Amino acid sequence: MQILSLLQERFSHALDGWVENPEQYKQQVVEARDARHGDYQANLAMSLKNVLSKNPREIAQELVERVELDDICLQPEIAGPGFINLRLKDEFLAEQVAKLAVDPRLTVSEATDSKTFVIDYSSPNVAKPMHVGHIRTTVIGDALARILRFLGHDVIADNHLGDWGTQFGMIIYGYRNFRDDAAFEQQPVAELSRIYRTVQAIVGYQAALPKLPEAEVKLAEAQETLAVVEASPDEDAKQQKKKLKAAKRSVRSVEDSISGLNSKIQAVASAPELLKLAEGHPEIEKRSQLETAKMHAGDAANLELWEKFVPISMEEIDSAYRRLGVEFDYTYGESFYHPMLSGVVERLKDSGLAREDKGAICVFLDEFETPMIIQKSDGAFLYSTTDLATIEYRMEHFKPDAILYVVDHRQGEHFEKLFVAARKMGYRDVELQHVSFGTVLGEDGTPFKTRSGTVMGLDLLLDEAVQAAHAVVCDEERLEKGGLAELSKEETLRIAETVGIGAIKYADLSHNRTSDYKFNIKEMVQLAGETGAYLQYMYARTCSIIARSETNLSMETVGGFEIYLAEQAERDLVLKLLQFEDVLLNTVEEYYPSVLTAYIYSLAKQFALFFDQCPVLKAETRELKESRLALCFATQQVLKQGLELLGIGVVPRM
RNA sequence: GCGUCCGUGGCGCAACUGGAUAGCGCAUCGGUCUUCGGAACCGAGGGUUGCAGGUUCGAAUCCUGCCGGGCGUGCCA
Known part of the structure; x- marks a missing residue:
């Protein structure tokens, strides 16, 4: 359900024949920041002041008369200098959330303009141990791949291994x-x-x-x-x-x-x-x-050793991926492109883009002071060369509409050069994006290291998170209180694994990707506050209440439950649920997974509020009970789907 | 030096890309309920959004100049 674009279209129509290019104003219809201003607000009247040479309040008035919203909204209100405040009708909300609850896709439509994305992420170096630095690229890339796929795009997840260095x-x-x-x-x-x-x-x-x-x-x-x-x-x-x-x-x-x-x-x-x-x-x-x-x-003895080492090292890398639940469609490492490199250099030389300078073959670009070197004076190729060859290969074989590089921000200039060079080579109809991210820092604000100063291996890090999660979540007293004392040891271990890994992922994804963040396992596995564990817990609560209701609630049966919005908390929850698709679209707009994490957290909070204020099993009437159960169910589905899109698992009890 | 990103309550972060009284989480303090699994809910304190100008109906957001920091900066990736 795309509420936002629905409203935007209505306003755009209202401007037809009144102003030029009505489309450009529609993005000024936004979610209201303050609930007192309604659910949504249209801010276009002010910016049309100069276009129409009229008082914005008059413009707002006329807009309200022109815009067709009766089926969705209550009568719009004009406020302040010319804000138009919109409030959705309860019937509309109830009707839409009923649709969401019975739909496996939660009324998220599949893109009509489906695109092909190549996402280049993780890219560890073979034969070097994986460490905390690999978490961000892997987790962010995986989340973007999942979300874009869910939205109906073709995604090619490509792990550009460093296997030739x-x-x-x-x-x-x-x-x-x-x-x-x-x-x-x-x-x-x-x-x-x-x-x-x-x-x-x-x-x-x-x-x-x-x-x-x-x-x-x-x-x-x-x-x-x-x-x-x-x-x-x-x-x-x-x-x-x-x-x-x-x-x-x-x-x-x-x-x-x-x-x-x-x-x-x-x-x-x-x-x-x-x-x-x-x-x-x-x-x-x-x-x-x-x-x-x-x-x-091409030395035979060394190549033989290379052949021997790569699979050994991949075993370790793959085990980390299994644990993280990350999969790739292709794992074309640098070695894969090696045979193509001399061809790339030759073509660039022939086309005049590259020339020799101080013994090295360079591509000089007007935008940059320093050239992009594609062949060293000793004849060796560089990562620029491989990256260019990779673009050529991907364009030819995958014909992507976009290539996303999930790589840390320090390589920003490299990618700027690479993209300019790629354009010059003729690749103009592809979106080339450096999805950059900040550094993972330790407690002291410097890049994350162990106390002894070495970088900690990824597997140990994951173990530590899982242990911390176990200590917090599977505390005996806590399990006793929650009625979970009979959980087997295996089950508690599995819960700790899901919570621990989820905690790391959530902490990573919830930070704005462009900023650095401090890696603190203790805070990550906390049960209170904005953590993965809190979200997983809220999911478990939805499971618990549905199980207690003994209604056999499922997508097939929930359709029979009519929705009533008696309390404010219910209405707010429903609105939140219906915004899922808008949030997903917003998340991939600039490739910020944190947009989705913020939404899921606010949904979980809203559910907690609803749960506190609206008795479900003890509701006054059977109709209300069923309605509320349906809301629990819808919340459960959105939480689960949302977390799954982040690569975070859930458990029914914890 | 040049390039680039950033500076928001004690700490960690938001702010839907220029909208209304700048939000949230930790932490602190107070309150609610004889719990649908307190990992709950409500409330309080705490901010001149680094500083100074400018642009306009409106600026944390855009422009200019300072101050402070991260990162990058010709043959590593």
């Missing part, structure tokens, strides 16, 4: 030199990730070691500069402030980098075995890069 050189080198055969035999995934971490630690150590003295010199310089600025202030107070701040900032930044270097050095220096390896394998980074280059060049 420098990390392979590192594990190839590490595998040859550091592997523990018995461990690899028994637990290849764990052993591979141990090998990767070992090489990475040594790389970090060896790179940091020579940089430390330089950094200390820099620190001394920066401190001296600061001292000079402090000692001999600029006469201009403003200049002085600026200089002081710049000097302090540079001290701080050098200090930061020194502490970074120190921690990398410490990580190896404090572990004798590692230190020994580091000394026995000088220049390990260079050696690893060499292995990568050999692999790219």
